[in-house]
Amino acid sequence: MIDVNVSLSHWPFRRLPLDQTQTLVAALKREKIHQAWAGSFDGILHRDVAAVNERLASECKPHDMLVPFGTVNPSLPDWRDDLRRCHEIHKMPGIRLHPNYHSYTLDDPKFAQLLDEAAARAMIVQLAVTMEDERTQHPLVRVPPVDLKPLAALIAGRSKVRIVLLNAMGVLRGAPLKTLLNTGRVWVETATLEAVAGIEHFVANYGAKRLLIGSHAPFFCVGAAQLKLQESILSEQDAASITEGNAQMLLKSP
């Protein structure tokens, strides 16, 4: 199984039981995850993003299963060089964005530029829509979910972008979700996909081709993803697409 939503280093507001890379990797393996796309919690608030990405790359290196996704913050000076280093130096297949924590909206021209430059480098863009339930955030750091309304129009003119929305399913449903998935350039993952048999209902409503497995570990309990699969009745083919095939295809094909 491929988990597209894992983070390394420390959550800013709490130590987590699995926030040591070695421990996290062992737990992921116990859950039959053989590849995990990893960002860094440090990328949320640190300003020296180049150092964050360097640490992420070096932390992932000893573990074949970890695929690093560096942070790019287009609100920072010379963000293009962070993108370049992620691609050229660290050989990352993609980047992770936190527009809400980095204080820009998706209709900001910088975001469109970043999408274009990531696409030119054939990099996947992971966009974290939320990181935690808005209701339980620290009183001094209240961060609403990313407003995704501008996204469909941005993608319409950009046939090469590949966007994975992380932790989106608590706030993205119905027609807006369908519109984004129908672009053929957007994927979502299971970390915040809730309700009884949530994966099965998702497949019934939107098909299996745009759904990936995401644990949001170590912030979320690592076992939730596997248990969600157990709760849903899926065809062998759909299960294979969701657990592995979609992520492999996404990684391979620009």
Next chain:
Amino acid sequence: MTDPAPERIWDLHCHLSGETGRTPDEIIAKIIARADRMGIERMAFYMGYPMTANPSPDELRRQNDQIIQALSHWHHRAFGFAYVNPNHVDASIAEIERCIDRGPMVGIKLWVARRCNDAALDPIIKAAHARKAVIFQHTWLKAAGNLPGESSPNDLVELAARHPETPLICGHTGGDWERGIRIVRASPNISIDLAGSDPTAGFVEMAIRELGASRIIYGSDVGGRSFASQLAKVRSARSLSDGDRRLILGGNLRRLLAPIFKAKGMRMDA
């Protein structure tokens, strides 16, 4: 049906809303089919649909009837708590008499109609306690502020102090469980409910450290939540002993239910 898990999982917190179906019978059948896949032996259901924050006496009766209907073919797998509203004390006590004394229910559910520190709740709590009924109070600690009638764990602590011999359950542990656990820590008659929040790691570990395993109860909050994400809080907890896991997944709930099950002649065996 798959074999029940050896832990004998009993789910404290289930609703009919959130799952599709034309009738309560259709909805509960679907939910139980999913519970089978997850090894859940029995479930507590309360509140019908649509979710109503301040139900009138008529609406209380209608929603409790939905639950009684849903339970009618599933008494070996599910049990119910009567939905009550402290803004209608007489009607709530009448529902306790109807649903618990003369009906199949074994507990009460208090939601967001009125904060639970209000003395208006006292006759309801006394009526439920006299019947050995389990008392479940929803609580949250929302960063943007609770609803006007929505209780916090602080409110529940006040209620618990007025009824020190009455076991109470702190629904959702206030959602913000790092604060919720600390708030109820010194109130030994309060147990916490794990249900209905994101499966954030560390919840169960902190609860065991601060409260002990005997005050922690697994619940899911289906159909709005999955069994999966809520079970993961317990399954993924680090350094959890088998004994503690069994308490959290069902043992503690059975201990709270045992007096009323016995009084009503209901069986607890698998």
